[in-house]
Every structure is written in structure tokens, then in C-alpha cells.
Amino acid sequence: MNDRDKPVPSNQALSSNKGFGPGETGDFPGASGLLFEQAMAQTRMAVCLTDPLHEDDPIVFCNEAFERLTGYGRNEIIGRNCRFLQGSETDQDEVGRIREALREEKVAVVELLNYRKDGTKFWNALHLGPIYDEKNKLKYFFGSQWDVSDVHAARAEERHAKAMARGVSHRLKNVFAVIGGIVNITGRSMGAREVSTRINERIQALGRSYEPTLDEAFLGTTDVGQAVRAVLRPYDPEDGRFTFTGGSVRTEPNAISAIGLTLHELATNASKYGALTTDDGHIDVSWRHKRDRFGRGSLLIAWKETCGPPIDSPPSSGGTGFQIANALLSNSRGALDRYWEADGLRAEIHFPLEV
Amino acid sequence: MQESNSILVVEDEPFVALDLKFACEDVGCDAVTASNCREAISAVGETAFIGAVLDVNLGRDETCDAIARTLRDHDIPFVLHTGDLDRAGEYLRGIEAPIVAKPSTASAVIARLQKLNSERST
Numbered sequence: 001m002n003d004r005d006k007p008v009p010s011n012q013a014l015s016s017n018k019g020f021g022p023g024e025t026g027d028f029p030g031a032s033g034l035l036f037e038q039a040m041a042q043t044r045m046a047v048c049l050t051d052p053l054h055e056d057d058p059i060v061f062c063n064e065a066f067e068r069l070t071g072y073g074r075n076e077i078i079g080r081n082c083r084f085l086q087g088s089e090t091d092q093d094e095v096g097r098i099r100e101a102l103r104e105e106k107v108a109v110v111e112l113l114n115y116r117k118d119g120t121k122f123w124n125a126l127h128l129g130p131i132y133d134e135k136n137k138l139k140y141f142f143g144s145q146w147d148v149s150d151v152h153a154a155r156a157e158e159r160h161a162k163a164m165a166r167g168v169s170h171r172l173k174n175v176f177a178v179i180g181g182i183v184n185i186t187g188r189s190m191g192a193r194e195v196s197t198r199i200n201e202r203i204q205a206l207g208r209s210y211e212p213t214l215d216e217a218f219l220g221t222t223d224v225g226q227a228v229r230a231v232l233r234p235y236d237p238e239d240g241r242f243t244f245t246g247g248s249v250r251t252e253p254n255a256i257s258a259i260g261l262t263l264h265e266l267a268t269n270a271s272k273y274g275a276l277t278t279d280d281g282h283i284d285v286s287w288r289h290k291r292d293r294f295g296r297g298s299l300l301i302a303w304k305e306t307c308g309p310p311i312d313s314p315p316s317s318g319g320t321g322f323q324i325a326n327a328l329l330s331n332s333r334g335a336l337d338r339y340w341e342a343d344g345l346r347a348e349i350h351f352p353l354e355v
Numbered sequence: 356m357q358e359s360n361s362i363l364v365v366e367d368e369p370f371v372a373l374d375l376k377f378a379c380e381d382v383g384c385d386a387v388t389a390s391n392c393r394e395a396i397s398a399v400g401e402t403a404f405i406g407a408v409l410d411v412n413l414g415r416d417e418t419c420d421a422i423a424r425t426l427r428d429h430d431i432p433f434v435l436h437t438g439d440l441d442r443a444g445e446y447l448r449g450i451e452a453p454i455v456a457k458p459s460t461a462s463a464v465i466a467r468l469q470k471l472n473s474e475r476s477t
Contacts, residue, residue, distance in 0.1 A: 181370030181461070184374045184461065207458045
């Protein structure tokens, strides 16, 4: 039978309850050696006591969880200083904080990389503090160890994912910039500057729509408000032409190309014929989730121009840009509705979130 | 040194550099392109530029820091053209130049520089 699996009633270093002065546990009838040791044997938290009055502050008590955590047997632990758990990658600054706590008899919590008997590493959240006797003299140091390797791995993974997303985002922005250059230069050399300019504007609008997706790629969805602002940013160099209203609404990244290009067409139209052609023209853009007429969840983005040039009648043709936007939206079972009011265009982009 | 209506374009990506050069010519300016700080600083010694467009990351860990300081010393206005807004923010905050986010159209970059110039002259 493995003797680590049953409570051990005593050990050579702490054979009675004298480890705790009456100030801590003396009023509590359960503070007998037996109950203390049974509790220590059962807890999953690794615990040890060291004796700072002896040379090199040796461990004088450890529980079973401490043996399980470190892989060492009790006879290999008792009498040694805790530093035998450290190794080449242990952060000496953290070790310095332990020394400081010991010197100043303070409570401290440090996280450090420790090594098991078999050489494997684990992140140890070490809580340590002084224990005093009845005369208030330092008697032991208490240490509890908790393996927080999982927490460390999760934190490192998140940091890594964010750094990767940022790197990819930066590169893709540069790729979009290079594509823009290629399109312009090609269009120029082939005498098709008008066409290449139109193509480029749409490519760049697409690139901006994806900015928030790229920066937060690890989340899997895109914040609609961020995408809307990014697409419309170049149309508002003075920062006052647009008002944005909408809470935190997230959508699938693949909804973004249709929505981004549609907003680009609306803004292009406004800067040619609408509210962006006058000095005090203004555009309100809002977004929210709603149920469509079939009861499906959908995203609604509302566009409202005011103080633009007066509109006598709807334009005779839809324009190529709006044809493209409509085709993209209807491909995803979405729609663009436009209403020409006297003081400016109203438009609604509907995009189903569930099909 | 001769008077000019030249714009300095510092950009290590040739397609983007050429696109910016054309956009300069579209508004009646000449452009001198440089792909690193050394070339750019030597160009500043030869031409009296009316403004500059600086890519922030010039490859191989080089940034536009050195040319930005040279332009400051010569009182030549410039805009920063970068896709890495976080890093540009941390690192070039002290320089206080307008930032045009990549990707933007070349004409928008040049328009921002012209606006900066007109703000300075009024």
C-alpha cells in the first residue's frame, strides 16, 4: 500500500501542536496535533513550515500535497531549504521578494517557476508569512504552494494570439496599400485612371472594413461600430460630419465586406451629390440588432443625411456602385433600401445574421 | 540649393512609393523617393522640400526616426503614413506629426500634407 494515500499522524519534525502559538489557534479546541495533522494531510494545497531560527531556514514540516506537487518524498524534503525547488529559469527577482519577506517577517505572494524531482517545471503561486509563538517571537515561516501552470499557459497563449493578430493586421494593411499602388500604376499606364481609381477606392474601403476584424481576429467576430467608423473615416477628415450611434453589436467577419462596400458607396454618393457637398451637411449612422419581417435576427444599419442640397426627385439611375452593393447584399439575403427625402437621403442596410 | 515644389517620399515598398510619386505629380509637385533614412537625409541636403511623407517602418528594423528629426531641424512639414498605428503611437508620439493610416489612397496622403502646409502658411 502506498503510504502517501493515508493520513500520516505525525512526522519527525513536528510531533505536536507547538507549531502554532495560542494567539493563533489556542482558543480553538480543534487545534490539537491530531486534528491539525489530519487537516493538513487532506488539503489539496501544498503546505510547508520552515524554521528560520535554524541555519539556512530548513523545512521542518510538509504535507502530502507538497510531496505530490514536487515529486519528492518527505525524507528528501525535511531539513532542506526551499530553494531546492528552484532551477535555471527561476526568476531571481521573485526569489528576491521571498528573501525580503523572510527578512522583514512579512506576508507575501510570489509566482515563480519551480522544478519537480523529475525535472519538469511548474508555476508555483507561493504564499508565505511568519508564525509567532505565545511571546510573539518568530517561530516558523508558513508556505503554501499552488500549481498555477494552467493560468500561466492561458495568459501566455492570449498574449501570443494578440501579438500574432497585431502582426498579421499590420502586414495585411501593408498588402492593401501595395495592392492600391499596383492598381493605380497599372490604370495609369493603360490610360484607364478613372476605372483604376474606382477599383482602388473600393479595395481600400474593403481593407478598412476588415481592420477591426484583423486586430481582434482571436475573438472570431467583428464589432460593427468599429468597422463602420473605419470605413467612413476618410470621408470625415475634419471629424464632425458623422454622428455614430449604436451599442456593442458583433457580427460574422464575412458580413463585413458587403456592409463595408455599401457604406463606401453611400459615402461616395454623399460626397458627390449629398450631405458631404454642403458646408453644414451631416450624416447620422446607427446600428442595432432587430427581427426582420420573417422573424429572423438581422443587423440594421441606418443612414440619414441632413442639410444636404435639396432633392427634387430620386436620381434616374441607380449608379454602378449601388448595383454592386445591392448584388453583394442580396447574395447574403440582405437588402439596401433608399428613400429620397426632401432634406437628404435615408438608407437602411439589412443584413440577416441567421439564415 | 534650388527652390522647389518638391515632396520627399520615404517608403521602402516600391509600389506604394511610385503611387505616392504619381499623386504628387497629379497636384503639380515633383517627388523624390527614398527607401531609407540615409538616402532621405542626403536628399534633404540637395533639395529644398516643401513637405514629406514618411513610412514609419522602413524594413530591417529601421524606422523613420532619423529622417523625422532631420526634417524637424529643417522645419519641413511631414505626415506619417503607417499601418501599425499602435507602435507609431507609442514611438512617435513625441514628434507630433499627423498620421495617415495605411491603407489610404495616395491622393488622400498628399492632400493631408497639402492641408498641413496650408495650416502652416496661415
